[in-house]
Amino acid sequence: MPASASEHLLLAGGGHSHALLLRRWAMQPQRRPPGLITLVSRSRTSLYSGMIPGLIAGDYQPGDVSLDLAALADRAGVAFVQAEITGIDPHSQQLRLQDRPALHYERLSCNLGCITPALEGSQAIKPLEPALAWLDSQDAEDGAAGDRETPASPFTVVGSGLAALEVVLALRQRWPQRRLQLQARNLDHLPASLRTALKNARIQLLAAEPAGRGPVLNCSGSRAPAWLAASGLPCDGRGRLRTNTSLQVLGHPEILAAGDCAVIDAAPRPPSGVWAVRAARPLARSLESLAAGRTPPPWYPQRRALQLLGNRPQAWALWGPLWFGPQRWLWRWKQRIDRRFMARLQPHSAMTGAAEGAEQAAMLCRGCAAKLPAQPLQRALTNAGLDRLGRLPEDAQSLGHDDQGQLLLQSVDGFPALLSDPWRNGRLTALHACSDLWACGALPRSAQAVVTLPAVAEGLQQHLLGQSLAGIRDALSEQGAELIGGHTLEARNSGPEATPSPISLGLQISLSVQGAITPERFWPKRGLQAGDQLWLSRPLGTGVLFAAAMAGVATAADLERAQQQMNQSQHELVEALQGLQRHDPGAIHAATDITGFGLLGHLLEMLPPDRSRRLQLHAETIPALPGALGLLTDGIASSLAPANRLAWRALEPDGDQPAAVTLQLGAMTAGSSAHQALLELLVDPQTCGPLLIACTRSFNDRIRHTNPGWRPIGSVL
Template sequence: MQSSEQPVLRDIVLVGGGHSHVGVLRRFGMKPVPGVRLTLICRDTHTPYSGMLPGYIAGHYAYDEVHIDLSRLAEFAGARFYRAEAVGLDREARRVICRDRPPVPYDRLSINIGSTPQLGEVDGASDHAVPVKPIHRFNDRWLALLTRVQRHPGRTTIAVVGGGAGGVELVLAMQYRLRHELEAQGRDPAELEFHLFTRSAEVLPTHAPPVRERFRRTLAARGVRLHTGSEVTRVDEGGLVTASGEHFAADEVVWVTRAGGAPWLRDTGLALDGQGFIRVSDTLQTVTDPNVFAAGDIASMDHHPREKAGVFAVRQGPPLARNLRRAVQGRPLRPYRPQRRWLALISTGDRHAIASRGAFHAEGDWVWRWKDWIDRRFMARFRDLPAMDEEGKAPKSEVALEGEEARQAISAVAMRCGGCGAKVGASTLSRALGALQPVDREDVLIGLHAPDDAAVVRVPPGKAMVHTVDFFRAFIDDPYVFGQVAANHALGDIFAMGAEAQSATAIATVPQGLEAKVEDTVYQMMSGALEILNDADCALVGGHTGEGRELALGFAVNGLIDDAAEDVMRKGGMQAGDVLILTKPVGTGTLFAAHARLAARGRWIDAALASMCQSNRRAAQCLHQHGATACTDVTGFGLLGHLVEMTRPSGVDASLDLAKLPVLEGAEETVAAGILSSLQPANVRLRRALRNQEEVAGHPRYPLVFDPQTAGGLLASVPAARADACVAALRALGYPHTAIIGRVEAQGEALEPIRLIA
């Protein structure tokens, strides 16, 4: 992971996690450019390596063996990872338009999103065929098919459309895996029927005749019926129809052909070829816009047309990284010339493969082992990331700047003022906040966009005010998501008390830099926060933003509650015989400590962030409706610390069942590896509250009762008779990990109030 004292001067944005971009990230991680920030925008956290996908389908590799963890790779590269989908470009403003989040500005942009199946060209294909891309959707469908074949005996017919290397490898891999699944159950493999359709006269039309003939024989020997010269013109619920009008019944139609560019590219103004791919020059810049690059399948080189193959995307990584680096440095770019011929190693599903390069060909199990060695070596480059040198003095930036930008850069690097001089400039702040639309409330008299010294809110008759404040530095590199988590965390105390949120004031710290970079960071962060605040009907009424070394955000939140004391849910009030309910899983502290050390899988972080972004508002209402006697939100003190805070004022003891504790995926693995939050040691001091600490200290979940949480769930005591109904209601509201984790007991003679059940 890279960090730098150098302010951000230029933004390189990478759209898509293809083979070229993973190479760019690795190279920038090895040799960062001071003053240059990378941002990766990708819908998926784990990107597949196409060379190993047939082996995964055939069962030779596990999921993680064939996928590159983009979250971990971006962390290594010092890049921001935005898990989002790009849907357009505003090239005039130099912004990437994303689905469900604010636009992302760029100085240089690179697109590596692969190709998109053009199902719309064939009647019914969009509704009834399974495209092999995007891979995550195909994987879900493949696993469902695998389960269906395993559990439901009977005939299953699978049709694969596409006679290139991808289609041939896929049908042979599927046939091999499913056949062996049936044989393992003692069933007849003849239950399975496979068809391969291609409109060409031959399979693998770009390869030498001996290679085509060898695959013809392999398909026949494996019982795959080959339909050459058979263009598919329609797909329906029962199968497919060819140009000759013949209907073929099929339970599953898999689409591995007719790929083109993503539809949104047509509205970018970039020059595209006949298939919708982005036309690029020898420098991998688009022929339309020198600030936009493209590589991999989505790119079409004007002077060097080549078929779509993963080898080109991989080999474009180094020249793309070099030219992006040179572009922000104001240096001349270097041309790239792809090779005319390349080696293709095409597997037959059964740990056997055929090598093809021009007229050369070879086959055998040894070819598969060779391919396996090449593929594993490639993947190791992104799994076994090299250790980085310790940080020294920040090197001077080589980014080319002129005029006002150069003056701002000098100011950003120079010693900054303290006090009010550390505030973010008024014009920068007003532009960033001007586009925000906080929710309107009648009781907010003067709010965010009113030019006054303070906000003014009215307290309705019969209501009491509830106040809370939270503030912490960023622990993820996406300011939009960080804003969501920070707002959700601050609101948690309000909801835990049984109150409704009324208004919030923000306090933010933003690293210094060019005004445009600071403005975007503030806008991204506050957009995320405002999404959460508006959903809670909480009006953002003002705040303060200053410069500092690290991004940080907090909120002072005001809430309203009926002034009758019985309507307040407090930490005290637990009754012996109540059960303890927890609405969210624990583990955020250890997971993000592991993330910073490149020791967490991206999907673990995705799940943790999804949990942290989920509001506790409806959960609190549900707990109140089911008679909760006490409630608190689980945050920095960890589960044990907050439970102790509840038992003491309640005058009770409690037991926790470690086996029933909901835990985020990956948290047990990271604590077992000894990776703990920096706050963990302070929380562990509370072990003195445990009656049987020595008995349970070796339990794998024991460290997690001390794990500090950010935007954690609610811990509540509920009368035992109403507990099951409460849990069912919470799960129905979208809190699927809700669990009964213990009981409230009468206070005993022991000084320690908590007993853990192993």
């Protein structure tokens, strides 16, 4: 039967086959199966295995060999979930994840790569990320090798395959002085030219385990993740999923597998990136055929594949038992192949420049950047007879006192989905909503949610709602709060853009959050006193980074760091500050959270209406997330930034009155690109942004000891 718009296709793992699959659907969206498609990967990026030896040798930088899976998924209309996979339940058709709810699937595709067994006292080469970090920690040993009278313990690479050979040769290029050993069972099959290269590189060959001690990198015995076999699915001796020629797992036609975690029963091939890349098109055809209700075509991979083993400035070519090389042109050819592969999988290159990217991003910004600008909001409040709410803003409103004398507080916040992962999006929305209470010095007790779902099939709505509520609950429970109720709606928009792709971006979540605090510990928004110091809890820049992501010009590493910061609850900071106030009551005079109107806009809300207080900010201490200032310099901006720029007026004198906010530039040159980028940072809308407090000078040292992330950014005049 053909797939319907109610089905959920899960892509488990970010291997080469799935990366190329995403590219295919990005370039030819008419081929993409209907319904919701979700890619699940432990990390946002995937490393291209063909360039790892060059990375180890120093020929490439990490960014040169990293595939941005989230960006590829976004281009392909596929949701992206960053999570560690822990198992498959084929009976209930669920993919189990670490520290979050399982995901249900109608069809599952596995492209998980392989791992290297951990031998006692050794570091496994796969997964690659921890192995590369471990090699970084070993770098200092090479520099010290020539300074020792007694040679240090040698570094040993274990393995008889091409991976071990490439790695040990790359390590010689990386570590010119260090003692290197290659432990392999049988090297007689190697050509004389390669054995000579090993000898010239001063790499000692060992037939057995070395008697001495020293660091060991294991490059042998790759296996599929152990949880695959534990799931009860048919696997071979290496734990690889056994499939038919259509890449469907034997006895489980709803599960497909390709790459190093799979083996075709009728045409077994050894684990290799070459076959993983070539399996991408057959995998795509099988998934697309099944979605259309057709029998998927068979695929018989070629028996041999050309493999290139590189060691700058030359390389060898391997075709089955035949070797050729070394040749310099083979090295150049390998580089061209690898770079061409990476270029095909980079974020969309249709943008001709940063300004064009910024224009597109302005139409797409989500999260708190979807907030109504301050000016029309104030006018609407005035027209409705609610001018007081605009003139005297508070982050949370008082509902009176409970029977214990505590001040009851309530606030509301929400926005259209920022991420295509409904669980993560629910968690971030809840944290963002809680920040209004944190800014008052309170912690949430309870919350109610309103979730607007896209008009899609009932089964997918159930999935999106369940994942969203689980994410909200996760953010609340770590603070001791509960989700006590709510309401659901279905979006009734019409037209071709009514349901975005992926459909999980059609979610909208709002939360009403309730909390309580003793009156003497309440932090007002307007309580600034002369001499107060201004402190910011975390860097700025989420608005421009997500705008850049939508324009395809943000780096995966910068987005990863931004999301890690956003995903961290700030309730512990509030608890710590309240604890410190026991020893210094009343030290915090005012506080707020920095959200949609940016740092400058929310600072202006803290000033008294008569402007009897003024602020001074220090440019060099205002923290920015990595990459944010560079993007702002390039002209990237959030869709809300143009409206927020009206707050720049506060930086200029008003007739005879001095500026409400003075910006001390320090060594920064007025009018420079750095100055302009800083001005843009001041009005960048923040989702899950920082807290800002104004406190006495005597409280400064206490804050520094509480959390080193707090940064002093100015003072009250």
